[in-house]
Amino acid sequence: MRVSRRQDGFSFVEILISIILVGLSITALVFASNSFTMSNGAGADLSTAEFLIEQIRELTTLLPVVDPETTTTQFGAETGETTLATYDDVDDFNAATFSPPIDASRTQLTTLTAFSQSVTVSNVSQSNFDTAVGAHASDFVKITVQIFLNGREISSASWIRANY
Numbered sequence: 283m284r285v286s287r288r289q290d291g292f293s294f295v296e297i298l299i300s301i302i303l304v305g306l307s308i309t310a311l312v313f314a315s316n317s318f319t320m321s322n323g324a325g326a327d328l329s330t331a332e333f334l335i336e337q338i339r340e341l342t343t344l345l346p347v348v349d350p351e352t353t354t355t356q357f358g359a360e361t362g363e364t365t366l367a368t369y370d371d372v373d374d375f376n377a378a379t380f381s382p383p384i385d386a387s388r389t390q391l392t393t394l395t396a397f398s399q400s401v402t403v404s405n406v407s408q409s410n411f412d413t414a415v416g417a418h419a420s421d422f423v424k425i426t427v428q429i430f431l432n433g434r435e436i437s438s439a440s441w442i443r444a445n446y
């Protein structure tokens with residue numbers, strides 16, 4: 283008489299399939315959790331970038347748009363203004379790169395050495411802030427800050443200041 287093997291419980295093939303399915307589920311969970319960690323990391327980097335942009339905004343907000351002594355005779359850092367500590371107007375920061383980045387009090391943020399700030403200042407047209415004009419050719423300047431992480435740009439922001 284022929285006895286069905288199924289009554290002995292699970293067959294070897296059934297057990298094998300179960301093991302494979304459980305394995306696949308675990309793999310899927312691990313991948314899902316990895317990609318969550320990665321997107322979380324990118325979010326933290328962007329938050330840091332926003333913070334670093336804000337530091338430059340705060341630092342330059344209180345400075346005059348043109349030099350208090352030489353006014354519009356020179357664009358950029360004036361003679362003798364060779365260090366960050368001596369910058370006393372907004373355009374002194376044109377073409378400046380801070381690596382490590384700095385905070386609003388001009389202190390280097392040595393815990394964020396992977397990041398750097400790059401500042402550009404240019405006069406823009408009174409009627410179109412997207413159009414750059416010659417140095418001191420208008421009363422408006424556009425300040426742009428780019429944030430780099432390990433040399434790759436991850437964020438940037440621009441804003442306008444008026445020389446009034």
Ligand SMILES: [Ca+2]
Nearest residue numbers: 349370371374
């Ligand atoms: Ca100056």
Ligand SMILES: [Ca+2]
Nearest residue numbers: 349358373374
């Ligand atoms: Ca200047």
